Amino acid sequence: MKKLVLFSIIAFGGLIFMNFSRIDSKSVNPKNDKYEVPENVQAIIDRSCFGCHNSDSKNEKGKKKLSWDLMKKGYKTYKVIAKLSEIEEVLQKNEMPPEKFLAKYPDKKLSDEEREIMIKWAQDMVKKMSE
Numbered sequence: 001m002k003k004l005v006l007f008s009i010i011a012f013g014g015l016i017f018m019n020f021s022r023i024d025s026k027s028v029n030p031k032n033d034k035y036e037v038p039e040n041v042q043a044i045i046d047r048s049c050f051g052c053h054n055s056d057s058k059n060e061k062g063k064k065k066l067s068w069d070l071m072k073k074g075y076k077t078y079k080v081i082a083k084l085s086e087i088e089e090v091l092q093k094n095e096m097p098p099e100k101f102l103a104k105y106p107d108k109k110l111s112d113e114e115r116e117i118m119i120k121w122a123q124d125m126v127k128k129m130s131e
């Protein structure tokens, strides 16, 4: 009987310990671990989106709508999924980057191929993160 009690305590303690270490290493939103950006997509973001859409951006509206740096860590999973759908939508409609901005910096415009790549990525990511 004593052995059983001892065993239970050890097993239970182990369980608690495991749980704690899991929370620790996986942060608060374990599903956000599924969020991945391949290099070719990251290159497009860096060139054409990130400047206005990050936590330190001077573009208050852009920052509020989307901060790329919060996608992996910061936004809750449901929010990341919502942002991804918005990203897909603005790209489908060719709304981003804003036209005014492109008039000044035409080299930041996405080519049709880049738009396709990014749309496909956003769609795939939504699927993966909703599983």
Ligand code: HEC
Pocket (backbone or CB within 6 Å): 045, 048, 049, 050, 051, 052, 053, 059, 061, 062, 065, 066, 083, 086, 087, 090, 096, 097, 098, 101, 110
């Ligand atoms: C010159 C700054 C600028 C750049 C570059 C830019 N955006 Fe935006 N973005 C904005 C602003 C400003 C808004 C808010 C527009 C509004 O509220 O009408 C916005 C809004 C958005 C939204 C939210 C749309 C919605 O329905 O609310 C998404 C998603 C988005 N941008 C994605 C992107 C992506 C993807 C890129 C790169 C391909 C990009 N943006 C590049 C300034 C920028």
